[in-house]
Amino acid sequence: MPQNLADLLLQGHSLLNDLHHLGLHWLDGVAPPPSAVPAAASARVSGSTERESLDQIRADLGDCQRCGLARQRHHLVFGCGDPAAALVLVGEGPGREEDLKGDPFVGEAGRLLDNILLAMGLQRSQVYICNVIKCRPPQNRNPQAEEIAACEPFLRRQLAAIRPQLIVALGKFAAQTLLRSQTPISQLRGHWQEYDGIPLMPTYHPAYLLRNPAGKREVWQDMKQVLQRLRQVAA
Structure with a gap:
């Protein structure tokens, strides 16, 4: 049995001192994570109404x-994690390793995302991770409008099925798609938005951080806001 979220968040502060070998030197001096987060969505909703499941959507x-x-995919990449997660992270689309394995964020950017979650006191099994599009674009190019249009209804159905307390939009395409906005991610990040009544924090995609390590500090500032909001909704 995995430890509950509250226990993991309590461990998070001590984990911060051990993350230098993971390449997360930008976490020095951060405040301890909150002592509790919301229970699973299934426990949050009393007398829940009938709604489709992630299995039905898949x-x-x-x-x-x-x-x-x-035409050229190896695997469709639907999503992974807790189907009743309080926190959902939405990325852009699968890369090469994701296409080969069928799971989101398992490449180098995914390992960085895992480190960010670790610093937050979370495991990926306790959040839900998915992408705007479910198949890899050739050579990891940007998704095209018609590709987003084909996949977006399924993303929105996933979010409706999970009913998270918070959403983190990772990168330009996730943020602009969910918010129906053309505002650059550099202007959106760090400022709370709203998707269908759910607080949404836009931030940079982990792949961007691999190319621009200086952005890690900004992402951590954004994630500290996410941790603070998790503490508030758990109170």
Whole structure:
């Protein structure tokens, strides 16, 4: 049995001192994470109304052929994690390793995301991680408008099924798609937005941080706001 979120968050402060070997030197001096986060969504909603499950959405997606990306994919990458998570992280789309394995954020950017979650006192099994598009674009190019249009309804259904307390939008395409905005991510990040009544924090994508390590400090500032909001909704 995994430890509950409150226990893991209590451990988070001591973990911060051990993260230098993981390349997260930018975490020095951060305040301890909150002592509790919300219970799972299934426990938060009393007398819950009937709604579709992630399994039903995945079955509906099927062997998707709704856009041209299907022709060269190895695996469709739907999402992973707790189907009743309080926190959902939404990225852009699968890369090479994700396409080969069928899971989101398992490449180098994914390992950086895992380190960020570790610093927050969280494991990926306790959040839900997905992408705007479910198939890898060729050579990891930016997703095209018609590809986003084909996948976006399934992303929105995923979020409706999970009903998280908070959403983190990782990068330009996640933030602009969910917020229906063309505002640059550099202007969106660090400022709370709202998606369907759910607080949403836009921040830089981990892949951007691999190319621009100086951005890690800004991302950590954003994630500290997420931790603070988790503490507030748990109170």
